[in-house]
Amino acid sequence: MSSPETGQERGDRSPWNWLLFVPIVLPLLTFLFNSDEPRVAGFPLFYWLQLAFIVVGVVCTTIVYRMTK
Amino acid sequence: MNPGEHVTEIVIFTVLFLVVSGMGFVAARWRRPQDLASLNEWGLGGRNFGSWITWFLVGGDLYTAYTFVAVPALLFGAGAMGFFAVPYTVIVYPLVFLVLIRLWSVSHVHSLVTPADFVRVRFGSPTLALLVAITGIVATMPYIALQLIGIEAVLKTMGIGGSGLLSDLPLIIAFVILAAYTYQSGLRAPALIAFVKDILIYLVILVAVIYIPARLGGWEVIFGRAQEKFAATPAQGDGILLNANNQLQYFTLALGSALALFLYPHSITGVLASKNRNVIKRNMSALPAYSLLLGLIALLGYMAIAAGVKPIGTDNNTVVPVLFDQMFPDWFAGIAFAAVGIGALVPAAIMSIAAANLFTRNIYREYINPQATDAQEAGVSKLTSLVVKVGAVLFILLIDPQFSIDLQLIGGVIILQTLPSVAIGLFTRWFHKVGLIAGWVAGMGGGLVLLYNISNPAIKHAHFGGSAFPLEKLGFDTKMTIYAGFLALLLNLIVAVAATLIARAAKVPDGPDGTSPDHFTADEGDPRVKDLELESST
Numbered sequence: 001m002s003s004p005e006t007g008q009e010r011g012d013r014s015p016w017n018w019l020l021f022v023p024i025v026l027p028l029l030t031f032l033f034n035s036d037e038p039r040v041a042g043f044p045l046f047y048w049l050q051l052a053f054i055v056v057g058v059v060c061t062t063i064v065y066r067m068t069k
Numbered sequence: 070m071n072p073g074e075h076v077t078e079i080v081i082f083t084v085l086f087l088v089v090s091g092m093g094f095v096a097a098r099w100r101r102p103q104d105l106a107s108l109n110e111w112g113l114g115g116r117n118f119g120s121w122i123t124w125f126l127v128g129g130d131l132y133t134a135y136t137f138v139a140v141p142a143l144l145f146g147a148g149a150m151g152f153f154a155v156p157y158t159v160i161v162y163p164l165v166f167l168v169l170i171r172l173w174s175v176s177h178v179h180s181l182v183t184p185a186d187f188v189r190v191r192f193g194s195p196t197l198a199l200l201v202a203i204t205g206i207v208a209t210m211p212y213i214a215l216q217l218i219g220i221e222a223v224l225k226t227m228g229i230g231g232s233g234l235l236s237d238l239p240l241i242i243a244f245v246i247l248a249a250y251t252y253q254s255g256l257r258a259p260a261l262i263a264f265v266k267d268i269l270i271y272l273v274i275l276v277a278v279i280y281i282p283a284r285l286g287g288w289e290v291i292f293g294r295a296q297e298k299f300a301a302t303p304a305q306g307d308g309i310l311l312n313a314n315n316q317l318q319y320f321t322l323a324l325g326s327a328l329a330l331f332l333y334p335h336s337i338t339g340v341l342a343s344k345n346r347n348v349i350k351r352n353m354s355a356l357p358a359y360s361l362l363l364g365l366i367a368l369l370g371y372m373a374i375a376a377g378v379k380p381i382g383t384d385n386n387t388v389v390p391v392l393f394d395q396m397f398p399d400w401f402a403g404i405a406f407a408a409v410g411i412g413a414l415v416p417a418a419i420m421s422i423a424a425a426n427l428f429t430r431n432i433y434r435e436y437i438n439p440q441a442t443d444a445q446e447a448g449v450s451k452l453t454s455l456v457v458k459v460g461a462v463l464f465i466l467l468i469d470p471q472f473s474i475d476l477q478l479i480g481g482v483i484i485l486q487t488l489p490s491v492a493i494g495l496f497t498r499w500f501h502k503v504g505l506i507a508g509w510v511a512g513m514g515g516g517l518v519l520l521y522n523i524s525n526p527a528i529k530h531a532h533f534g535g536s537a538f539p540l541e542k543l544g545f546d547t548k549m550t551i552y553a554g555f556l557a558l559l560l561n562l563i564v565a566v567a568a569t570l571i572a573r574a575a576k577v578p579d580g581p582d583g584t585s586p587d588h589f590t591a592d593e594g595d596p597r598v599k600d601l602e603l604e605s606s607t
Contacts, residue, residue: 012171012590020163027156028320034311042288046310047368050155054360057159061166061354069347 016067023057075227081403093250096257107443111255113342127339128359129263134219134413142385144370148307153323158360160327162353171495171589178588184491185431193580194502202431205334208484209424211476214464216413223406226390248458251418259418269408278365294375314548318537321552329481334423345593425453475533482554486512504569512561519553
C-alpha cells in the first residue's frame with residue numbers, strides 16, 4: 001500500500017489481511033450451522049449456511065485483493 | 070450391466086475423449102515458446118499464465134474426477150460428514166492468498182520449480198529438501214491412481230471395465246494417450262484441456278441440480294429421504310447433521326485437508342505457473358465458484374438416495390454415474406460421463422508433472438547430475454512423468470482399489486508433515502534444519518501409527534480404516550474422534566520446536582539461508598537471482 005519511494009521494503013503486510021481470517025475461522029465453528037432449522041428452499045441450515053460461507057470467502061478475498069493491489 | 074444398452078453413451082464419451090486428446094497434442098504449439106526443452110516451459114508453461122488460464126488450470130487441478138465421484142459417495146454412505154469438502158474448500162483460498170503468494174515470489178526470484186527447491190534454498194539442507202521431495206512424490210502417486218478410479222466408475226456404469234485384463238483395456242488406452250500428450254506438451258496440455266473439462270462439468274452439474282430435484286419432487290423430499298435412510302441404519306455416526314462425537318473430526322478434517330491441499334506438489338505447480346502476484350490474488354476470489362459447484366455435486370449423493378440408486382457391486386463410487394444413467398437421456402448421460410472422464414485427465418497430468426519435477430530437481434540434479442542443463446532436466450522430467458503414470462496404472466490393475474483410497478488418506482496425512490518446512494518456512498527462518506527434520510520424522514511416524522490404529526468395521530478393515538481417530542484410544546473418556554493428520558501435525562510442530570531449541574543450545578551448525586525478506590514480495594519484472602550453484606559450477 002504505502003510503499004517507500006525506494007521500493008526496497010515493499011512488504012505484503014497490510015491490516016486488510018486480517019479480513020482473510022474470517023473465511024478461515026467461520027467454517028470451523030460447527031455450532032453455528034449444525035442444525036436443521038431454519039430451512040431455506042428445503043435446505044437444512046447445515047447445508048445452506050455452509051454454502052453461504054463460500055460467498056463470505058469471495059467477498060473477503062475480493063476486498064483484500066482490491067485494497068492490497 | 071450390458072454394454073449393448075449403453076451404445077449412445079459410449080459413442081459420445083469416446084468422441085469427446087478423442088477430441089480432448091487431440092487438443093492435448095496440439096497444446097505443444099499453444100502460446101508457443103522458442104524452446105520447450107526446460108522445466109520452466111515444459112513443467113510450468115513458461116510461468117506466464119494469466120487470470121483466465123490460471124482459473125481453469127487450478128480449478129481443473131484441485132477439483133478432480135475423484136472429488137466428483139467420491140464426495141457424493143461419502144454423503145451417500147455417511148451423510149453430513151461428507152459435506153466437510155465445502156468448508157475445506159472455503160478455507161483453502163484465503164490460506165493460499167496469505168501463504169502461497171510468498172512462495173510464488175521467492176520461486177520467481179530464484180527460478181524454483183518445486184516446494185522442495187524452496188526448502189533447499191531457505192534452509193540450505195539437501196537432506197531436508199530430499200525428505201520434502203520424497204513426501205511429495207509418495208503422496209502424489211496414489212492421488213494419480215485415484216483419478217483412474219474416477220474413470221473406472223464411469224466405465225463400469227457403461228458396462229465396460231470391471232475385472233479381467235481385457236476389460237481393463239479401455240482404462241489402459243486412456244492412460245497411454247494421457248501419458249503421450251503430457252510427455253509432448255507438458256503443462257500446456259492440461260491447461261488447454263481444462264477449458265473443455267470445466268465447461269462440460271459446469272454444464273452437467275447445473276443441469277443435474279435443476280433437473281434431478283425437479284424429477285424427484287424437490288429438495289424437501291431429497292433431504293427427507295436421506296434422513297429416513299440414515300435413521301434406519303444401525304450406524305451411529307451417520308445422519309444429515311453432525312452429532313456430538315464427530316464435530317471435532319469435521320472441523321479438524323476440513324482445516325487439515327485445506328492445509329494439505331496447498332502443500333500438494335500439483336497445487337503448487339498450478340500456482341507457480343501464473344504470471345504475477347495479482348493473477349493469484351484475483352483467482353483466490355474467483356476460484357470459489359468451483360466450491361459452490363462442489364457443494365452441489367456433494368448433494369448428488371442425497372439425490373442418489375432419494376432416487377433409490379443401488380451402487381454397482383459394493384463400489385459406492387459408482388452412485389453418481391448410476392444416478393446420471395438413470396435420470397438423464399442417454400446422450401446427456403454420455404456427456405456427463407465424458408465430463409468425469411476428462412475431469413480425471415487434467416489433474417492426473419498436472420500431478421505426474423509435479424511428481425516428475427520433484428524427482429528431477431531434488432533427486433536427479435541434487436544427487437545424480439549436479440551439472441544438468443535445462444534440456445537434460447526437461448528430458449528427465451518427461452521420462453519420469455511416464456514412469457509415474459505406469460506406476461499409477463499398475464496400482465489400479467494389481468491392487469484392490471480400496472487400497473489406493475487408503476493410500477490417498479495416508480497421502481493427506483503425510484503431505485501435512487511438510488507444513489513446518491514449506492509453509493511456516495515462508496514466514497520465518499526460526500526453525501533449525503535439524504528441528505525440522507526431527508519434526509518430520511516424528512509427525513510421519515506418529516501419523517502412520519495413528520492411521521494404523523483406526524479400524525473400520527464397515528469395510529472390514531482392522532487398520533487404516535479411515536482418518537477419524539477415536540480420542541478414547543489416547544485415554545480420554547469420550548467417543549469423540551479427531552482427524553489423524555491434525556494430531557500428527559501437532560506432534561511434528563512440538564518436536565520441531567523442541568529439537569530446534571536443543572540444536573541451538575548444542576550449537577549445531579545450521580544451513581545458510583539463500584533468501585532475503587524482499588524475495589518473498591517480489592513481483593513480475595523484478596530481477597531474478599540466477600541459480601548461484603549453477604553459475605559457480607559452469
